[in-house]
Amino acid sequence: MEEAPRPVLGPDVSAATPDQQPDRTLYDVAAVEDVKEGEVLSVLIKEQSIALVRVGGEVHAVGGRCPHKGAPLRGRLHCHSKVHGDVVVCPWHKAVFGVRDGKVKEPVAFSSLPVYPVRLVEGRVLVGVSPIGAGEAKKCMEESSVLVLGGGAAAASAIYTLREEGFGGSIVLIGEESLPPYDRPSLSKGIFLGGPDKVQPPLLLNEAFFAHHEITRVQGKIVSLDCKKRRVELADGRDYSADHVLIATGGQPVKPVLPGIELDGVMTLHGVRDARQIAECITGEQAVILIGGGLTTLELASALRQKGAGVTIIAPERVISMEAQWGREVGRILQRLHADNGVAFVTDSKVVRICGTEQVEGIELDDGMKLPCTHVLVAIGNEPCRDFLPDNIGKDSKNGMTGIVVDKDMRVMPGIYAAGDVAIFQHEGTFCRVEHWRQAQIEGRAAARTILGLPRQPMPVPWYWTQQFGKKLEYIGWGGPFDRVLIEGDLNGFDFMAAYMRGPKVVALVSAGRSSAMARAAVDFDDFVAKEVRTTVV
Template sequence: MPQSTPNADFRDLSAFDALEDGKIMPFSLDGTPVVVIRDGDSVHAFAGKCPHKEAPLEQGAFCRTEKGSVLVCPWHKAVFDAVDGSLVEPLALDPLPQYPVQVVDGRVLVGLRPMQREAPEKRQENESVLLLGAGAAAVSAAVTLRAEGFAGTITMVSEEKDLPYDRTALSKTVLVSESEKAHAPPVRDEEFYSERGITRVRGHVAQFDPRTRKAKLQDGTELTADHVLIATGAVTRKPDIPGVDMKGVYTLHREADAERIAAILDPNLAVTIVGSGFIGLEAASSLRQRGVGVTIISDTEIPMEKQFGREIGIRLRQLHEENGVAFVSDARVTKIYADDGKDGTASGVELDDGTRLPAAFVLLGVGVTPATDYVSGLERDKSGAIVVNSQMRVTRDGDTGGYPGVYAAGDASAVFHDGAPRRIEHWRHAEVQGRIAALAMMGHDTPNVPMPWFWTQQFGKKIELLGWGENFDNVALEGDIRGFKFLATYIKDGSPIALAGAGHAADMARAAVDFDGFLKEKAGSGL
């Protein structure tokens, strides 16, 4: 056990022997929350809150993996190196502040100020990166490039006028806010881009040639770079029905969509939502919290049964019904109609049995399609997403080399898993992919693509899902589904392939970094 002379800038927090090996212990360092972790004979101290959303890290997980020990955030599963606090995986985009530790006469002393990190060595000054898009994948790539010392030019193209923002907030929190506060938080502030020399260009990408790495914008501007990341995300899918383009018919994919909806909300309104997926259910939750009447039209009786299974899907429907949401199940919208005198503004929806349901406005939540039509010559999956290898490099006719210097990430991409390309529409997955692409551009070793993780928040209840979206044939449930404190293991051909949980943040954090190891531990402990 290391020994050293105590310093006045340190505080005595604990006896070394009082620290349980591998357990995250919270302390107050003169009013500042920190966590202390004993890892064998070593002790490490870090900021007590995740730099992403200030989650209390003592509620997360400390895990020993093949590549070393890590600390996992309980809320959004950011992963940090448990020795030096460096970022391993998003959602956080910053390292975890580390505090100096001394062990003197069996006591653990922690310094009052975080340790300074060495600036990365500048490299690739004469190279350039072009980021097509400004969502989770593109911002993660930009942050990673600068954090790793990339000193060349970075250009980011976005259709939206505002700073890149947290899209997950649109259905979860923005709609709950009064109209003047209905804004998604920016992922990074304006100073980040200016101080790090990241040029933001507003425009619509009309064409991209992977052979020349040249992008052409709708206004005729042409851009090219040594490295190009296709990260234009997805566009909202609209059903092919009459009236879908009327006024009063909304989608919820961009901040402007949420702002328009929030501006017209009134408790006296009755709204119809078409679709009972993540967006539809989260939007219903937010609208009901604003006092708005909500009816959900769904072609299935049980919402999200494909993702969560029958039992959890039934409980989700019950949760919504308990909070005043009405469901019209096994129904299909065949028309959006406008009453006479409404000036072409939607008055409601007509169902396949002829029933008409009036509504103040209609919200479509029927999914998205990859925004990749402007790219030619690349391998696609059946949805139109660009197929990439484990380094996010595009493929061509089965050639994993594809076109040198061209990458894709986020909703626009599909990465191979179990022999088939899979497109994952999750924020964390997009950030992970953007980070991997940036590391590949710099010639660094890239980590394996982790199992995708997602969360949904509805009427104050949070459910986490870990998996690749594969079909399952059995669900092993443990705990209290009604009280939203459960774990669900999804099984295919006798093998676990996915996990869902509510009220089990630490377990889900552990599984997020070592799925198989967690299941073995759980089986051994009898949980």
């Protein structure tokens, strides 16, 4: 049984009553030698979880849970970043926090960790439970204005960064949805299982944040953008202009050109309204056809099977789940996981028609086979939301991708920026458009720093995760080609690390059950590979 922290009188305690003064007591929580570099030691003081981190002869104390989803910060989560110095990384969603100031250094969190007072006395660590007040950034650019177009992760990250770094000018956010920016990945991971009334995804920035930071939210459809005047017009005739315009309008689901695609019962999943429709219309007694073979398809299949619905996936690939990125070995275990849970696959045919008069009744394949169903869910990819853009931007096509080409600072042209699913940028000479949630936040943060005139920071290697039938897999990499996969661990038991090789170089990692390792890889991919992957995998 652990020894309870011993209270030690701190130097700042006054004679005031407890309701007038914070608790200045310092608690003896550990021996200095028990706090090891590279490790995060978690302690509990008066029901507060606090993480201890050692850097040389110093010990720092920050909040012990990630503010995003409450992940415990303990174990091998202390890293040294070439850009940010000593940091702690969330094992679940890879938010990166400074050890000394607790501030968010990289998404996905939108709140800093509290920092607690620490004293080292005769080889013991004494920690207080009243956080040290964080100083606000000095106000800047108070006469400037920013328009943020779109209501997703990139937009939220840009707004948070602007205010966190001291931007004192006006900010207007324009989006089509009534909700503030929310956790969109939760939509495909089963949030609709509780029924339409339960489809309430967590907000990235709540109403109180917008009110406190004096940010104006506008709901409306953008119909045009005048880049020279930096002015947008909405469908109802309202117009807004600013010194800086960030285009972060994201993507929208692609619908294939098929007879019957407009029938009732054909659905896509993009926003809260779609998730509520799925929750309301699809019951456990119905049969659903999913068209597509990517991660959204598989996450939907997992959630619908847990609801009890019959699920069939129609995809052209013989091995589902992004074989081009994940390889045949990992694709097979995912396909087996789904098959074991009752998901049926058709991988040697494609849909040529959706059958029915007004309501979906089934689908027809190119070999003539007809499969009955009550609903069809299409998840074959997204296309950038860019129909409001002028002809000189947003019509670019690079490596088969369409979107808005930006420079290394997320700038399209002076005063115009883009981030998230709409942005195409160069990485090592190759054009990329990365459609992942954390990456969108990183790009939004980068665009905000450019607006603020702050120095550019290197783009971290993209990371994303998926959860299906209770199994979580993580990917980190640029999605480039590979010629072999080396796997360490138990692939079938979902406890492994897979290294994707191109020649002698590790270009990506996929893992299950290795969240702390992937957290370290998210901070410095090359350093992690050099120190940890080559000795255990390669």
